[in-house]
Amino acid sequence: MEMNQFSAKAFQRKIDAFCQLRLAPLFKDDELPRLKWYLHTLIQTRRPAPRTSGKTDWHVVAAACGLDTDLLAGNARQIDPAFDAIVRWIRDTRLLATAADPEVPRPRKTLRTKAVPTSPRPARPPQNQPKPASGATAPSPRTGLEFPEPLFDVSEDPTDFSEALQLQLRRHGEPYWTLYRGIIGPDDVTDKNTLLSWIEGRKVPRSIESFEILSRIERRYRLPAGYFKAKLPHPSRSASGFELSGIEPAERRRIAWHLPEDFNTLSFQKREEIIDWVRRVIISGTTDYRKYQAAAAKQRYAIRFPGVSYGGRAPRDGKIVVPANYEQTWVEDPDLLSGVIEAPPSLAMEMADLVRFKTSALTSVGFQRNGVWGEETASQKIEHLGLMFGALTASRDGEVKGYGVPVRQLTFGLLIFPGVWDWYLQWRETRRGFFTAWEVDMLRIALAITKEGTGWLRQHPELLARVQPIAGLVSQNEIDYANADWHGACEDFHKHAAHRVKEIQRIARVHRDPFEPIMPVLEAASPVGEYRKITEEIIRLRIPARSSSRLSRRPAQTRPMTRRVSTRPGVTPFSATAYTTPIPDEARSRGCSRTAPTMSVTCWRPTS
Numbered sequence: 001m002e003m004n005q006f007s008a009k010a011f012q013r014k015i016d017a018f019c020q021l022r023l024a025p026l027f028k029d030d031e032l033p034r035l036k037w038y039l040h041t042l043i044q045t046r047r048p049a050p051r052t053s054g055k056t057d058w059h060v061v062a063a064a065c066g067l068d069t070d071l072l073a074g075n076a077r078q079i080d081p082a083f084d085a086i087v088r089w090i091r092d093t094r095l096l097a098t099a100a101d102p103e104v105p106r107p108r109k110t111l112r113t114k115a116v117p118t119s120p121r122p123a124r125p126p127q128n129q130p131k132p133a134s135g136a137t138a139p140s141p142r143t144g145l146e147f148p149e150p151l152f153d154v155s156e157d158p159t160d161f162s163e164a165l166q167l168q169l170r171r172h173g174e175p176y177w178t179l180y181r182g183i184i185g186p187d188d189v190t191d192k193n194t195l196l197s198w199i200e201g202r203k204v205p206r207s208i209e210s211f212e213i214l215s216r217i218e219r220r221y222r223l224p225a226g227y228f229k230a231k232l233p234h235p236s237r238s239a240s241g242f243e244l245s246g247i248e249p250a251e252r253r254r255i256a257w258h259l260p261e262d263f264n265t266l267s268f269q270k271r272e273e274i275i276d277w278v279r280r281v282i283i284s285g286t287t288d289y290r291k292y293q294a295a296a297a298k299q300r301y302a303i304r305f306p307g308v309s310y311g312g313r314a315p316r317d318g319k320i321v322v323p324a325n326y327e328q329t330w331v332e333d334p335d336l337l338s339g340v341i342e343a344p345p346s347l348a349m350e351m352a353d354l355v356r357f358k359t360s361a362l363t364s365v366g367f368q369r370n371g372v373w374g375e376e377t378a379s380q381k382i383e384h385l386g387l388m389f390g391a392l393t394a395s396r397d398g399e400v401k402g403y404g405v406p407v408r409q410l411t412f413g414l415l416i417f418p419g420v421w422d423w424y425l426q427w428r429e430t431r432r433g434f435f436t437a438w439e440v441d442m443l444r445i446a447l448a449i450t451k452e453g454t455g456w457l458r459q460h461p462e463l464l465a466r467v468q469p470i471a472g473l474v475s476q477n478e479i480d481y482a483n484a485d486w487h488g489a490c491e492d493f494h495k496h497a498a499h500r501v502k503e504i505q506r507i508a509r510v511h512r513d514p515f516e517p518i519m520p521v522l523e524a525a526s527p528v529g530e531y532r533k534i535t536e537e538i539i540r541l542r543i544p545a546r547s548s549s550r551l552s553r554r555p556a557q558t559r560p561m562t563r564r565v566s567t568r569p570g571v572t573p574f575s576a577t578a579y580t581t582p583i584p585d586e587a588r589s590r591g592c593s594r595t596a597p598t599m600s601v602t603c604w605r606p607t608s
Helices: 002-023 032-045 057-067 068-072 076-103 108-115 120-126 161-171 176-183 192-200 208-220 247-257 268-282 290-297 344-358 375-393 412-416 418-432 437-449 461-466 476-484 486-507 516-522 527-540 551-557
Strands: 561-563 571-582 596-604
Touching: 002 032, 002 076, 032 057, 032 076, 057 068, 068 076, 068 437, 076 268, 176 192, 176 208, 208 561, 247 268, 344 375, 344 412, 375 418, 375 437, 412 418, 412 461, 412 486, 418 437, 418 486, 437 486, 461 476, 516 527
Parallel strands: none
Antiparallel strands: 561 571, 571 596
């Protein structure tokens, strides 16, 4: 008892040191003592922190500490290591207690064994050997055995999990409750009904606690490690039950695939190291480009054109009716809304005319063009121009840090002024950190619409009527010059944009590596061997034939066939993969073959 009290005091001092080092910067002087008092209470009463669905129940903790729930939940990742340490300490102290207490009742057990004749005991196992299949009379003398001996050999090993578990119970002459008592400890939460549901085939293990129980059964029956886990019906599923506090459910599901089964028993530093490595090396979205993309996706600022689509037609009179009072009712700051707003009617009319001009089968009388846009190209240009107008209208004080141009002043007539484009290019360079080919593509849009003879904007000088001066972007002198010589202003901007294209192409960088998804394969010593793992994995994880005849055939039918090809001089092919998919039944009835190739990929690398 004195040792236990001393260990509790020593552990309490460790918790105090943890709070002073990790939690003191996060809490006020009057808040930290309350949390330390609650941790001391858990240690003294040997109770873990309350948990709900695998997470700490911060509402209960906050009520006990007298602190704010949001404050505790916001610092969950810093507080949970203390709770986890308390759980491990409670478990270790219980194991020490159970290791020391059996010395007291042992004399009683010896007295009972002395009172019972010892001679019949060696004779009982031979009497039970003729009845191995019943399992009803055999368990009583085998209850206290740590490693019961098998009663018969197995000639055919079943592939089903529940059938294999039933066979091992019969083979070792144990009912399920005897097995339960032999493998379940005082701190385990697995119920005997759970074990019964496994035996009956109603449920299968999914959590890491269940996998630990399976490993104990394998040790008890002296089976190979992973014997039962290999017979589970869905081996490709990830385990559940990992202690991943402070991580969103979506990310938790992706990380769980790559965590070891003993993750919860590792130290806090080791677990943090594993999670950081999985995020950095395995999970998609942790490269520099993915981080930038994820952060940029949260900042919505585009102008949307819902009424503009591919192949649309302009009204007969060539105009869109604009409400007379739309400027008074329009919201000037897009950040007050969701960040993505619909274009004003006048801007939507101009965009619709541009799309019609570039996608219609025939141009209108009196207009000329050079090339047309397909459906995907038109959708892309609408999106890119919407981002540009959205950046111009975004608030300067918001997270987007736009220019704050009033929405009512947006017009395509602004696109012939160099100041507008220079600001947008610098804004994108500041936002990303460098120039990319994206900016070059935007400038080529400007070159196309201002080109002499075929440019859409150059053939619509009336758009200049809606342009108003914008401090720092468009001056009144520039507007007057464009009014006096529209084609001259367009020609000046065309030269300016062409010069900017050459400048940016010289310093542009590649932000997204197109080979990123297959870099582990390309960098491997044997890329063909890496591709071969795909076929081996499909074969290993295929659904057994007993589950569903249709589903069991599909993995074999969709298995990729990897082969080498050597046809091009100067390069060495290292993989060519052809995938086959099953032909639908209705097509097969018309005489089609059983499978048909749908994709063939050949990857080449230069010879050294």
